[in-house]
Structure formats: C-alpha cells, structure tokens
Amino acid sequence: MKKTDKKSLSFLSLCSLGMLLVLVGLYALSPLANQKIYRGSFNRNFAPENTVTQQKILDLGVNSYYISGLTKDKIYLSNYTTIHHLLRTDMTLKDTQHIRLKIIGLDSVVHPRKFRTRVEPPYFYMMHGIAPAILRGKVNKWEARRFMADSAYYTDAVPIDTTSFALRYYSKSQESYELALETAKEPYFKPNYDILEKQMDGFFSVDGMLHYNKELQQIVYLYRYRNQYMVMDKNLKLLHQYNTLDTISIARIKSEEIKSENSFTLTSQPTVTQRISSVSGIYLYINSGLLSQNEKEEQFKQNTVIDVYDLTQGKYIHSFYLPHYKNKGISDFKIIGNRLLAIHDQYLSVYTIATDNIIF
Amino acid sequence: MKRTALAISQFFLKHRNVIVEIICYLFIFLFLYAAFSKLMDVQQFQVQMSKSPLITQFSGLMAWAVPILEIIIAIFLFIPRLRLIGLYASFSLMFVFTGYIFIIQNFSPYVPCSCGGILNSMGWTEHFIFNIGFTLLAVFGIFLYNRQQQNAHAYALA
Numbered sequence: 001m002k003k004t005d006k007k008s009l010s011f012l013s014l015c016s017l018g019m020l021l022v023l024v025g026l027y028a029l030s031p032l033a034n035q036k037i038y039r040g041s042f043n044r045n046f047a048p049e050n051t052v053t054q055q056k057i058l059d060l061g062v063n064s065y066y067i068s069g070l071t072k073d074k075i076y077l078s079n080y081t082t083i084h085h086l087l088r089t090d091m092t093l094k095d096t097q098h099i100r101l102k103i104i105g106l107d108s109v110v111h112p113r114k115f116r117t118r119v120e121p122p123y124f125y126m127m128h129g130i131a132p133a134i135l136r137g138k139v140n141k142w143e144a145r146r147f148m149a150d151s152a153y154y155t156d157a158v159p160i161d162t163t164s165f166a167l168r169y170y171s172k173s174q175e176s177y178e179l180a181l182e183t184a185k186e187p188y189f190k191p192n193y194d195i196l197e198k199q200m201d202g203f204f205s206v207d208g209m210l211h212y213n214k215e216l217q218q219i220v221y222l223y224r225y226r227n228q229y230m231v232m233d234k235n236l237k238l239l240h241q242y243n244t245l246d247t248i249s250i251a252r253i254k255s256e257e258i259k260s261e262n263s264f265t266l267t268s269q270p271t272v273t274q275r276i277s278s279v280s281g282i283y284l285y286i287n288s289g290l291l292s293q294n295e296k297e298e299q300f301k302q303n304t305v306i307d308v309y310d311l312t313q314g315k316y317i318h319s320f321y322l323p324h325y326k327n328k329g330i331s332d333f334k335i336i337g338n339r340l341l342a343i344h345d346q347y348l349s350v351y352t353i354a355t356d357n358i359i360f
Numbered sequence: 361m362k363r364t365a366l367a368i369s370q371f372f373l374k375h376r377n378v379i380v381e382i383i384c385y386l387f388i389f390l391f392l393y394a395a396f397s398k399l400m401d402v403q404q405f406q407v408q409m410s411k412s413p414l415i416t417q418f419s420g421l422m423a424w425a426v427p428i429l430e431i432i433i434a435i436f437l438f439i440p441r442l443r444l445i446g447l448y449a450s451f452s453l454m455f456v457f458t459g460y461i462f463i464i465q466n467f468s469p470y471v472p473c474s475c476g477g478i479l480n481s482m483g484w485t486e487h488f489i490f491n492i493g494f495t496l497l498a499v500f501g502i503f504l505y506n507r508q509q510q511n512a513h514a515y516a517l518a
Contacts, residue, residue, distance in 0.1 A: 004506040012499060015452045023459040030414045032467050256407045267410040 037291045037300060038271045040246040044292040044307070044319040052320050052340060056350045058093040063346040067334045069119025075341060076124075077348065078117040083126075086117065086142070091339060091350055101126065104145040106133060116157075123162055129154040134165060134182070148184035157182075158212045158219075160234055166219045168210050176202030179210070179221060181236050192236045195221065203264050205251045211279040216311060220284060222277050225251035225270055229284065231311060242314030245307060246290050248273050280335035283317075284309040287330070304330045304342075325349060376504045383501040384437045387450045390494065391434040395427035402427075413468050414460060429453065444505055451498035458491040 027033055060077070065087070069076030077087040086099040101117070101124075109115070109131050118125045119139065126135040126144045132153045135144035154169040155177065163184035171178040171191065176198040180191040199205040208223040219236060222229040227248050231240040243249075253270040257263070272289035279285070286307045291300050303321035310317055322330060328345035335341070340351040372379060398405045406423035410416050433453060436446030465484055482490065 002506060005503060008502050008506060011448060012451060012502065015448055016455055019452050019455045019459065022456060023463065026414050026418075026460075027463060027467075029417065031416070032413050032463070256410065258404045258407050260401050260404055265407060265411065267407060267416070 037297060038248075038252075038289075039291040039293065040248070042245045042247065042292050043294045044245070044305070045316070047318040047320045051354050052322065052351045053354075054323075054325075054349050054351050056091075056093045057325070058089065058096070058348040060087070060343075060346050060348055063331070065343060065346075065348070066332045067341055067343065068117045069121075069124070070334045070336045070341065071121060072336065074121075075348070076117075076119040077343075081113060083112055083115040083117070086119070086124075089348075093348065093350060099142055101137075102143045103135060104143050106131070106135065106146065109133070118159055120159055123159075125159050127157045127165075129157065129169075136162070148182075149188055150182060152180065152182055152189050154180075154182075156210045158210050160212050160219070164234075166210060166212060166236065168208075168221075170202070174198075174202070177206045179219075179232075179236060190236070192232075192238075195230055195232065195236070195238055199226075199251055200253070201255050201264055204253050204255050204266055204270070209274070209277050211277065211284075213279040213311065215281050218311065220279055220311065222274055222284070222286065223251070224272060224274050225253050227273055229309075231314075240314055242309070244274065244286060244288070244309070245292070245316055246273055246288065248290075276330070276332065278334050279311070281337075282310055282312050283335075284311050285333070285335060287333070306333075322351070372504065373507065376507050380443075380501055380504050380508060383497055383504075384443060384446070386497070387446075387494070387501075388434045388437050391430040391437075391450075395430035395434070398423070398427040412464065414463055444502070447498055447502050447505065451495060451502070454491055454495040454498060458488065458495055461488045461491060 062079070064080045064082075065077045066080065067075070068078035068086070073090055075089050075091070075093075077089070079085050079087075084101045084103075086101055087096060088099055089096040103126065109128055111130055114130055115126050115128045118127065121139045123136050124139050124142070124144065126137075127133070128135075130153065132150060133146060134148065134150040134157065136147045137144035148163065152167060152169060154167040156168040157165050159165055160181075165182045167180045167182050168177055169180055169191075170176070171193070174193055177196055178191050178193055179195050180189060182189050196206045204225065206223070207225065208221055208229075211220040211222070212218075213220060217234050218239065219232040219234070220229060221232070225248070227244045227246045229242055229244065230238060231242065232238050248271060251270070254267045255264050256267050258265060275287045275289045277284065277286045286309065287304055288307055291297060295305075299321075303323050305319055305321055307319045308317045309315065322333075322340075322342060325344040325347055328347075330342040330344050333340060333342040335353075338353045338355050340353055342349050342351065402423050406419050409423055410419035412419075415422055430453070433446055433449045436442040436449060439446075461484060465488070
C-alpha cells in the first residue's frame with residue numbers, strides 16, 4: 001500500500017465519521033427520535049374483558065381487500081387493485097366464492113383502480129369519482145351499468161337507497177370539500193354548504209369519513225383531524241353536531257401548496273384523531289389515533305382501540321381493544337348485529353360482541 | 361481467474377488518467393442534473409423536503425443549500441487542481457444521501473419522496489443501491505487519483 005493510499009484511507013474515514021455525525025444529529029433533532037402518540041385529556045371507559053372475542057380467521061393472501069358489503073350471513077370483500085374481483089363468504093369463513101364483476105357500457109376509465117364497490121343486496125354499486133360514474137347491478141347477475149344521470153365529480157360516495165347517494169366532493173365556489181346529494185330523479189344534484197366547516201385549507205381540515213346508517217336512515221360525517229361528527233337526515237339536513245371524546249377541535253395539521261402542480265399536501269405528520277370508523281344499529285364505532293389519560297402507550301400500540309358512541313344521543317358509551325393479529329393493526333372494519341369483521345393486513349377476522357356487556 | 365483479475369487491474373492502471381476523468385465527469389453530470397432539476401422548482405422541492413420527517417425543520421434552508429452544494433462540488437471536480445477535494449466532497453455527500461435513505465427506510469413510519477427528475481421514478485431500494493454505487497465510485501476515483509502520473513500534462517505539452 002502506498003503512503004498516499006494510507007493518507008486517503010484515513011481521510012475517507014474522517015469524512016465518513018463527520019457525515020455520520022451529521023446524520024445522527026439530524027436524527028436526534030427529528031421527530032423520529034422522540035415519536036410520541038398524542039395523549040388527549042380524556043379517559044376511556046373500557047368494556048369488560050371478553051366483550052369482543054375473535055372467532056375465525058381467513059387468510060386472504062393479499063392485503064388489498066376491503067369490506068364492501070355485509071348482510072346477516074354474507075360478507076363481501078372487494079379489492080383495491082383488482083376491481084373486477086369480488087369475494088363472498090359467510091360468517092363461518094368456510095365457504096368462499098370468487099365473483100367476477102362485469103362493467104357494461106363504460107369502455108375505458110382513466111384510473112380504473114379508483115372504482116369502489118358497495119354491495120347492498122339486492123343491488124351492488126361500483127362508484128368512480130373521477131370518471132365520474134355510479135354503476136349499479138343486481139346481486140347474482142353481477143353486471144354493473146349506468147342507471148342515472150351521474151355527472152358530478154366526487155371523492156367519496158355512499159348509497160342511501162337504490163336511487164340516491166350522499167357525495168363528498170370538492171366545490172370550486174366554496175374552495176372546500178362539501179357534501180351533496182345525487183339522485184336519479186330531480187333535483188339530481190343538491191349540495192349543502194352548511195355542514196362542513198373549513199379551518200385553514202379546504203382539503204385536510206375538513207377531511208373525514210362519510211357513512212349512511214340504514215337503521216336510523218341518517219347520514220354521518222366524521223372529521224379525521226378533529227373531534228366532531230355530524231348527523232344528517234336522508235335529505236342532508238343537519239340534525240345534530242356531536243363531539244367525540246378528545247378535545248382537538250382545531251385540526252392539528254400543516255399543509256402547503258405546491259404551486260407548480262396546483263395541489264395541496266400535508267407537510268408534518270398530522271394528529272389523526274379518527275382513523276377509521278363504521279356505523280351499525282344506533283352506534284358509531286371509531287378507531288381513534290389518540291391515547292387517553294388512563295391508557296398505557298405500550299398497550300395502545302399493540303391493539304386497535306375502538307370507541308363506541310350512541311348516534312341517537314351523541315353519547316360516548318365505552319371502548320374496547322382489538323389486539324393486533326400477527327403484529328398488524330386493522331385497516332378496515334364493519335359491524336352487523338353482534339358480529340364485528342376486521343381486516344388485519346391480509347387476514348379477515350370475525351369477532352363476536354357479547355351483547356349483554358353493552359350498556360344501553 | 362487470477363490472470364483476468366490481474367488483467368483488469370492492469371487495464372485500470374494503464375488508463376487511470378482517463379478513468380479518473382470519466383468518474384469526475386459522471387459526478388459532474390449527476391450533481392448538475394440533480395441540482396438543476398431541484399432548482400427548476402425549488403418551491404415544490406422545499407415542500408417535499410418538509411414532508412420528510414428527518415429534515416422537516418431545515419427544509420427551507422436545505423432546499424437551497426443542497427443544490428448549491430452540488431453545483432460547487434461539480435465545479436471543484438471540473439478544476440484539476442481541486443479535483444481531489446471534489447472527490448472527497450462527492451464521497452461525503454453520497455455518504456449522507458445513502459445514510460439518509462437508510463434512516464428513512466428503517467425508522468420512518470411513512471416514506472416521503474424528495475428527489476427530482478429521472479431519479480423520481482426510482483424506488484427507494486434502487487436509489488439506495490445507486491447511491492452506494494456512487495459512494496464506492498468516489499472511493500475508487502480517489503485511489504486511482506493517487507496513482508495518477510505525476511507528469512500528467514507532459515504529453516499534453518509534447
């Protein structure tokens with residue numbers, strides 16, 4: 001080895017050491033080093049243990065399934081990536097059938113993967129907010145076609161009945177997401193600007209989840225980054241405005257505009273108050289992203305917490321944990337009667353809820 | 361086997377001046393390309409960087425500092441007298457980039473994107489390998505530089 005090589009080697013190690021220090025410094029100063037789950041100033045009231053018990057598990061093979069329909073005895077699963085595919089199974093998870101959905105009269109769609117399927121027997125719906133299209137077909141025939149003048153662009157849609165839908169869309173005039181009703185008969189499209197209230201930008205601060213509750217015939221919209229949900233009737237008239245457990249009433253988000261792309265993006269990691277949710281019966285089930293005062297962080301990280309609210313009174317009832325399965329939290333869940341279905345990555349689980357433990 | 365290895369190393373030794381030149385120009389091209397694709401839309405670059413958990417606080421400063429640093433290193437590599445410093449600087453910068461990707465991939469709960477131009481279409485793993493490749497290339501360049509003929513400009517004069 002030459003003398004200059006030795007010199008180079010020591011110089012290179014010096015450079016590496018310096019750069020390592022830079023990286024360690026960046027890491028130490030970054031939020032990664034002290035990741036903390038936001039702890040709200042509220043308490044959770046946990047239901048007795050064994051309120052919810054895991055009964056059966058089905059390996060789906062891939063993690064891109066979501067629950068697209070649920071009836072007393074049937075479970076329908078759709079796939080985010082293969083939109084023509086529908087999986088049907090029963091509560092025992094033994095009998096699984098693969099169904100191929102046909103789209104008729106719609107040749108090409110720009111982003112086919114934006115199709116979202118909903119199965120509400122006797123119909124199923126395939127909804128695409130950018131095409132835009134709402135297709136409908138009979139369950140058992142599995143052929144979806146256009147059936148109404150659906151010309152409104154939207155970001156989320158849920159069927160109310162067979163000819164009307166609740167939409168969330170981006171309103172140019174309001175510069176914000178708004179809710180609207182789309183119907184097969186007049187008035188076809190009816191927005192209601194009085195429900196969503198923007199704070200800062202019109203995207204993230206009003207982002208949330210849209211549900212339709214069949215039993216109560218009410219539309220529910222739940223904000224993702226703050227502690228509020230709204231209950232509306234079938235005509236999108238606001239009935240109630242309720243708060244969830246936590247106290248974040250102003251969305252804790254930072255968003256910035258990318259001017260050259262004319263788009264908005266979140267810049268810091270936001271505090272997600274409501275991650276996923278579901279409605280069933282008179283209840284609203286929310287998977288919250290916030291720790292309560294009476295919870296251990298370790299426990300919170302190993303479970304998915306579900307808070308249960310009574311939609312008729314806007315009251316918090318209790319919470320329960322769904323333990324992670326194979327170290328995976330849940331990405332989707334739905335409830336019917338005393339059964340809870342959840343997707344942990346590539347596994348579908350059926351839980352039973354002990355009804356005598358529910359305080360009415 | 362031994363003979364081919366020997367032949368390869370002899371090939372490199374024989375053409376070391378040209379190879380060092382090629383390495384330097386590869387780096388110059390890479391840095392200038394990276395710098396200008398960032399500077400073309402600094403605002404977007406800055407927003408993208410602020411999404412990265414590792415550098416979110418410094419995104420305003422870094423959006424300008426990184427491309428300017430890349431240009432300065434490219435100039436160093438272009439001037440023969442400053443070439444060695446340029447190679448060490450290239451090594452250091454690629455080292456940081458590689459380490460950055462390593463941290464993002466292993467410790468970040470989500471993976472943001474903050475790279476410009478054609479590099480945008482590369483996945484993080486490919487990017488990681490690409491960066492390691494260039495880091496090693498700088499080391500190789502430095503060792504070949506040590507073996508450069510002292511009278512490098514002699515035949516230029518002849």
